[in-house]
Amino acid sequence: MVVIEIDPEAGFCFGVEQVIKTAETCLEGGQELYGLGEMVHNSEEVQRLHALGLKTIDHHDLVSLKPERILLRAHGEPPSTYKLAETHRIEVIDGTCPIVSRLQKKVKEAYDSMDHDIEQLVIFGKADHPETIGLLGQVGGDAVVVSSYKDITKVDPSKKVYLFSQTTMDPDRFEEVERALKDHLEGSAESSFRSDCTICSQMKKRKPGLASFVVKYDLILFVSGKNSSNGKMLYEFCKSINPQTYWISRGSEVDPEWLSCVGTIGISGATSTSISQLESVSKHVKKLTAT
């Protein structure tokens, strides 16, 4: 019999779990609820929320639709979104993860206390990621965004640097950026380099946890939305340790061929993948291996 186990450390991160519970509670009364942007980078979960009544809209729809109330996702929003909602008298239900809210505040305080002639703010993140857009909004867009050490040339080497990170980035890549920045900066800018690794502790724990989980199985099924940057990074990490790792977003994507000659299967997922999705994949794989 094939052994199939779910990673005990997998499941939604705190911020995603909280915003999904908020959406469910708001929808219980049958009232209309609009979510600004995809609530989670996970199409299965988004479809489930849509079935409960949530309508996903983008920033342009705020002006054209003027919904009565909107739910903001865990990644947070720039101040301009709150202003727009206020202008159009739209009620805001703020699902921003408290860890992201604290980071937004920190980034703003750091920026406000800087001498901008000689100092600059650098954010390690994805320029088009909603969280980084929210962080940039705190400082009027006046920060350099680097997504890897290769972007370091965008940073002025003569100015002092204060480095922060999007919460969902890879801690190992953050260290690469730190090292590259130290090499890149000149004179007093190098000696006064400041860095705050604001990657979420849930993210920091994931890689060591996955490293010990994936070595125990013949095959790993990693479940996440294909548009989840966190999912892509964690999948690649699992595959680097256990080459028999497959990235799927639902059980139906499992090719029965993968399961032949396999005695143990481990199932894990990103911070935007629910335990119920992992259980559903597990059920599906149990059926495939039973035949």
Ligand code: SF4
């Ligand atoms: S990864 Fe961390 S900071 Fe980001 S939403 Fe989840 S709990 Fe919040």
